[in-house]
Amino acid sequence: MSYQEDFDAWKDQIESLPSDQVKLPNQPIDDFVASTETLAVEANEDREALAAAGMDVTLIDELRPLSGALRYCQAVWMSEYRAREEAQKEWLEQSPQAYQLRNELLHHLAFAYRHHSEALQKVMRIREGATHADMVQDLVDIALLGEKYPEPLTAINFDMALLEQSRTVSHAMSELLAASNGAAGDSSANKQMRDKAFTLLAEKARIVRDYGQYVFWKDENQKKRYYA
Structure with a gap:
């Protein structure tokens, strides 16, 4: 699926996330998404062990498409952000x-x-x-x-x-x-959508990482694959 298709599939769930639960990204989106996509691959290899500990393994299947949705949201927001920066530059030149x-x-x-x-x-x-x-x-x-x-x-x-x-x-x-x-910071609908997508994905990734560290607590090589 394309990133836009991923977004379309997750759009309703992203939009419905309450604003008071939204968290701002604490690292570059590209880095966060890349680490989450790697987590999806590695957690899938440990699927049975994680399921045995009581984890809902559908979380693993959600990591990749939700990562794609976040990539799409980030691209839309950055396009808007850069357009605003260019307009500000032109204003300074022409005003x-x-x-x-x-x-x-x-x-x-x-x-x-x-x-x-x-x-x-x-x-x-x-x-x-x-x-x-x-x-x-x-x-x-x-x-x-x-x-x-x-x-x-x-x-x-x-x-x-x-x-x-x-x-x-x-x-x-x-x-x-x-x-x-027009696209100033937190007032931007596109930025709010990006932040909601990040929050939703971060929470799902956190659960998978928590289970992974719990299950493989005796195997440091396995356990460190679940570090953020």
């Missing part, structure tokens, strides 16, 4: 120009509307916000304001094409801001 455009446009509008009290008040309100989200919205508001009161702008030979540019930049920066903020 200074967007802020500069906003400030230049406000400078022009404030002068053009210096004798137009209603429009000037709107310019002052646009200036109030200081967050990234404010900047994105400001660019749209500037375009709308300039289109509503074009005469004072043309009187100072303002380039009206800048209003459309302002709207375009706002749209692009809005998407970039959403991407850079």
Whole structure:
């Protein structure tokens, strides 16, 4: 089976794990999954001995497909995480120009509307916000304001094409801001799914390891195969 097929088979059980039982990975997922897949092979060789001690041997059969499901969850989360990192990098590169455009446009509008009290008040309100989200919205508001009161702008030979540019930049920066903020840490559904898959697999692997160490307590070579 593919990793996605493994995930599809385990999806309901992973999702149903209560959030208060979820544990964060305490080692790299690739290393954890590799050791668990090795455990599945070795425990299967000791299947009869583990069953004789009262262990439910279906746990052994679950280790491999659940490992595949965890690999799939990890891949999905890392894809989202890397996309967010790339968006954050692009934001850092592009946002200074967007802020500069906003400030230049406000400078022009404030002068053009210096004798137009209603429009000037709107310019002052646009200036109030200081967050990234404010900047994105400001660019749209500037375009709308300039289109509503074009005469004072043309009187100072303002380039009206800048209003459309302002709207375009706002749209692009809005998407970039959403991407850079959208998958943040524990709020990500994909990360939560990864953590649940890890928790479920870790618990099953722990039970198998506990039984293995119990059964082979007199044989150190056998016993150490069940160490985490």
